[in-house]
Amino acid sequence: MNSRKKNVLLAAQRLFIEKGFSSTSVQDIIEEAKISKGTFYNYFSSKNECIVAILENVKEETSIKRRELLVQQNDADLNILVEQMTIRMNIYQDQNLYPIIVSIIHSQDLELRDLVKMNYLEEVNWLAKRLVDIFGEQTKDIAVDCSVLVLGMIQQLQHPWIRQYTKVSTEKIIRFVMRRIETIIYEMARTNDSLLKRPCFELNTEEKLLTKDEISKQLESFYLKEINSLKLKEIQMIEYILEELNREQPRKFLLEKIVPSLTEAFTNTSLEHKSTMIIYHIWKFLDRI
Amino acid sequence: MNSRKKNVLLAAQRLFIEKGFSSTSVQDIIEEAKISKGTFYNYFSSKNECIVAILENVKEETSIKRRELLVQQNDADLNILVEQMTIRMNIYQDQNLYPIIVSIIHSQDLELRDLVKMNYLEEVNWLAKRLVDIFGEQTKDIAVDCSVLVLGMIQQLQHPWIRQYTKVSTEKIIRFVMRRIETIIYEMARTNDSLLKRPCFELNTEEKLLTKDEISKQLESFYLKEINSLKLKEIQMIEYILEELNREQPRKFLLEKIVPSLTEAFTNTSLEHKSTMIIYHIWKFLDRI
DNA sequence: GAATATTTTATACTCATAGTATAAAAAAAG
DNA sequence: CTTTTTTTATACTATGAGTATAAAATATTC
Numbered sequence: 001m002n003s004r005k006k007n008v009l010l011a012a013q014r015l016f017i018e019k020g021f022s023s024t025s026v027q028d029i030i031e032e033a034k035i036s037k038g039t040f041y042n043y044f045s046s047k048n049e050c051i052v053a054i055l056e057n058v059k060e061e062t063s064i065k066r067r068e069l070l071v072q073q074n075d076a077d078l079n080i081l082v083e084q085m086t087i088r089m090n091i092y093q094d095q096n097l098y099p100i101i102v103s104i105i106h107s108q109d110l111e112l113r114d115l116v117k118m119n120y121l122e123e124v125n126w127l128a129k130r131l132v133d134i135f136g137e138q139t140k141d142i143a144v145d146c147s148v149l150v151l152g153m154i155q156q157l158q159h160p161w162i163r164q165y166t167k168v169s170t171e172k173i174i175r176f177v178m179r180r181i182e183t184i185i186y187e188m189a190r191t192n193d194s195l196l197k198r199p200c201f202e203l204n205t206e207e208k209l210l211t212k213d214e215i216s217k218q219l220e221s222f223y224l225k226e227i228n229s230l231k232l233k234e235i236q237m238i239e240y241i242l243e244e245l246n247r248e249q250p251r252k253f254l255l256e257k258i259v260p261s262l263t264e265a266f267t268n269t270s271l272e273h274k275s276t277m278i279i280y281h282i283w284k285f286l287d288r289i
Numbered sequence: 290m291n292s293r294k295k296n297v298l299l300a301a302q303r304l305f306i307e308k309g310f311s312s313t314s315v316q317d318i319i320e321e322a323k324i325s326k327g328t329f330y331n332y333f334s335s336k337n338e339c340i341v342a343i344l345e346n347v348k349e350e351t352s353i354k355r356r357e358l359l360v361q362q363n364d365a366d367l368n369i370l371v372e373q374m375t376i377r378m379n380i381y382q383d384q385n386l387y388p389i390i391v392s393i394i395h396s397q398d399l400e401l402r403d404l405v406k407m408n409y410l411e412e413v414n415w416l417a418k419r420l421v422d423i424f425g426e427q428t429k430d431i432a433v434d435c436s437v438l439v440l441g442m443i444q445q446l447q448h449p450w451i452r453q454y455t456k457v458s459t460e461k462i463i464r465f466v467m468r469r470i471e472t473i474i475y476e477m478a479r480t481n482d483s484l485l486k487r488p489c490f491e492l493n494t495e496e497k498l499l500t501k502d503e504i505s506k507q508l509e510s511f512y513l514k515e516i517n518s519l520k521l522k523e524i525q526m527i528e529y530i531l532e533e534l535n536r537e538q539p540r541k542f543l544l545e546k547i548v549p550s551l552t553e554a555f556t557n558t559s560l561e562h563k564s565t566m567i568i569y570h571i572w573k574f575l576d577r578i
Numbered sequence: 579g580a581a582t583a584t585t586t587t588a589t590a591c592t593c594a595t596a597g598t599a600t601a602a603a604a605a606a607a608g
Numbered sequence: 609c610t611t612t613t614t615t616t617a618t619a620c621t622a623t624g625a626g627t628a629t630a631a632a633a634t635a636t637t638c
Contacts, residue, residue, distance in 0.1 A: 017542055025624055036587045041626070048484065096542055099395035107313065117450050124451075148501035152445025153438045157484065160545075161406050161542065162437055163412075164572040165485050167556045168333065176484050180473050189470055195446065195452050195465050253385055254308055256449075260458055265489055267456045283453040314595055325616045450591070 008033040009057075012050050013095070021051060048112050051100060058095065059119060074222040075133040084130070084176050088123070089158065089170045098158075105155060110288055111248050117287075135185050142188040144196045148180055151178045190276070203224045209288070210281045216245040218278050226271060237262045242283070252289055259283065294332045297322040301339050302384065306350040309342060310389040317482075335399050340389060347384065348408060351377050364422040371463050377412070378459045393396065393433070399577055406446045406576075411436060424474050435470055442466045485564070498577070499570045505534040509565050515560060526551045528560075530571070541578055548572065 011033035015024040026047050030040050044050040066084045074200050092098055104116045127150060128143040139146070156162060158175045166173070188194070212216070223230075223238045230238070236260055244258075245248045259282055266275045301454045301483040304313040319466060321327050326376035331394045333339040355373045355406050362369050373464045381387055421429050430436070444453065446462045455462070477483070499507070512519075512527045519527070533547075548571055 006293070009314075017351070019542065020395070026626085029622075037626090038629095039586055042585070045626095046385075047625075081510065094542075094546065102395060105390060106309070120450060148445050148451055149442045149466075152441040152443070155445065156437050156441025160576065161409060162485070163549065164569070164576065166518075166549070166552075167486065168484060168553050172553070176482070177438075179482060180477075183476055184472050185468050191466060193465070195457060195462065196325050196451070197456065234530065236604080256385065260452065260455070264457050264461070267596095287449070287453065315597080316595075324598090325618095327600095327617085328615055336596075427587095456614075 004035075008040065008043060009050065009053055012150050013098070016051070016100065017094075017096045018056060020096065024104060033155070046269065051104075051109060052115060053099075054095075055119070058091055058097065062091055067107070075130075078134055078178060080269070081130050081134060082171060082178060084156075085127075085174050086171045089154070093158075118267050123143060124151065127151065128255060129183070131185070135182075135189075135223065139185050139189045141192060142194045145194050146188065147270055148196065149184070150177055151180055153180065195221050209284060212250065212285060214244055215278070215285055216242060218281070221244070221246075224289055226274070231265070234265050237265070250289070252286055255282065255286055259286070293324075295550055297324060297329065297332055298339070299548055300493050302343055305340070305343070305389065306385045309385065311392060338392075341401060343384075344386075344404060344408070347380055347386065347440075351380055352427065364419075367423055367467060370419050370423060371460060371467060374416075374443075374463050377462045378443070378463065382447075382459065385493065395465070413440065417441065420470070420474070424471075424478075428474050428478045429452060430481060431474070431483045434483050435474050435477065438473070439466055439470055442469065480572070498573060501534055501539065501574060504570050505531060506572055507532070507570070511563060511567055515563070520554070523554050526554070534571075539578070544571065544575055548575070 012024070012029045015028055015032055019028070025038070026040060029047075029050070030037055030280075033040075039180065043054070065087050069080055069087075078258065085175075092101075101116055104112050107113060123149050124144065128147040131146055132140050133142045135143075154173060154177050157177070158170070159165065168176075179242055219242060223242070227235070241255065241258060241262070244255055258277060262275070263279050266272045266279075297318070301313070301318045304317055304321055305535050308317070315326070315329060318339070319326055322329075327528055333342070349513045350508060352569055354376050358373055358376075359457065365401075379533060381390075394403050396402060413433065413436050417432040417437060420432045420435055420439075424432075443462060446455065446466070447459070454533075508527065512524075512531070517526065530547060530551070533544055542573070552568050555568075
């Protein structure tokens with residue numbers, strides 16, 4: 001990246017930190033960076049592409065610092081993990097990234113949303129792996145669940161409206177949450193109390209995206225083949241989903257409501273395995289409309 | 290509210306559920322409701338005021354249903370609590386409210402943000418109270434912390450990217466989280482491991498908002514009075530905060546970073562009590578810029 | 579160093595959307 | 609039936625993303 005472009009990026013970053021992403025116009029950026037509009041759109045095809053570059057920098061920075069911390073250290077040292085987590089939280093806070101991330105999650109921009117999603121899932125998986133490092137192999141099957149719980153607790157305690165009443169720094173919050181997880185994790189492992197399917201969680205980035213019609217076809221063939229083992233309610237749900245998928249514009253909010261019920265219906269039945277992939281593809285599809 | 294206005298509200302609600310809040314333009318709403326722009330702005334002074342009305346309806350609906358559930362029932366029955374929580378989660382999901390809430394939280398609209406904040410804090414307090422109902426008086430001092438943890442865990446497990454890999458319904462998620470809290474809560478009570486200051490948490494809505502100058506003056510007089518008991522680092526922090534408060538436009542992101550360090554510096558010292566209120570007012574001030 | 583290619587600038591444009599203004603028409607109230 | 613209020617239609621302002629383009633500045637190549 002040439003230094004001129006880097007300069008624009010830094011200017012944008014300054015403004016985003018100060019005024020937030022959506023309140024910063026492209027006009028503001030080009031004034032701050034002292035370039036013309038043409039140049040900006042020569043470097044970035046949109047304001048979003050500009051934030052993508054920033055997010056990628058941040059990711060790089062985080063993972064370098066984290067790896068440095070582990071050099072010559074014990075994997076199983078909880079203090080190191082806390083430091084590693086603190087790094088990310090602090091970068092996010094310093095650079096005011098939470099509001100940006102959140103607005104991306106609910107935006108329409110597919111490419112951007114996918115980037116943030118990947119970052120997020122990588123973080124979940126990274127933390128799960130580190131939890132196993134610390135709490136041992138017996139926690140492997142519930143580590144992803146724990147990881148999600150940890151991130152949820154931390155995020156809530158970091159919420160500006162809660163921080164107003166909190167006594168402490170990011171690190172103290174993380175330590176507080178880790179004490180909670182220590183209490184929970186062994187019992188979860190013992191009772192194998194897990195909500196998340198680990199196999200699906202492994203990120204396979206080159207995975208093929210199925211079209212609406214392909215999904216619809218797969219679901220229909222599953223339906224026809226297994227119709228004798230299906231209960232009435234399941235039949236109704238599948239028929240409904242098919243109907244919705246066959247509209248030109250399937251209604252996301254309806255499918256999002258019905259698909260979990262279907263998943264649940266098949267949980268711990270002989271059809272669970274066969275249905276998992278189809279349902280997974282429906283979700284992937286919903287995610288991109 | 291007249292039926293015509295109610296009709297507009299329903300139309301708006303339909304569109305928000307389908308397309309989301311920010312992707313629904315006022316134009317869309319007036320077409321759906323078959324009214325003219327003038328009428329819309331006669332009923333609501335802005336698009337935001339329209340969502341306020343919807344959020345208030347939802348709050349009303351939730352609290353009625355929840356109260357119904359408790360009639361003639363045992364306070365300490367965990368199943369009732371789970372049902373009560375499920376109600377809210379389901380309404381939020383059905384009506385696609387999460388993205389709306391989230392975008393409000395990071396919006397500039399003070400009135401709207403305050404409404405959502407109040408709703409949120411009420412929910413935290415309500416849940417804390419219900420946790421005490423169930424787990425007993427000994428959990429009183431850590432109930433607010435637990436409440437926040439519960440909400441954080443649930444919210445994360447409800448996240449669309451996580452739900453993709455989740456086997457289950459909202460209710461199962463809530464039960465899963467409640468099992469975790471059961472494991473945690475007694476130990477927290479025993480060790481009194483708490484991050485949140487309960488006294489501040491009680492909502493006093495008529496509380497006076499101090500201006501920037503009033504806060505600055507209070508902090509300065511605290512500083513002058515206590516200067517002999519202050520450590521160097523504390524002095525530097527206070528001086529810095531004063532400097533920032535005295536700018537015409539104090540930079541929120543800088544203060545947000547420095548204030549928690551100050552809070553922490555005073556935790557468990559003789560100055561904790563005296564500093565708490567000032568710091569609280571600084572937070573309140575940051576919240577409205 | 580001249581010719582060519584590229585990057586940058588300035589400026590004017592389109593398009594979408596929130597919100598305002600207003601005069602005429604319709605409906606309600608007295 | 610007259611007056612007041614509400615509603616409609618329509619045109620307007622303002623903001624901000626993104627496009628288009630011609631001229632100027634800079635870099636590359638021979």
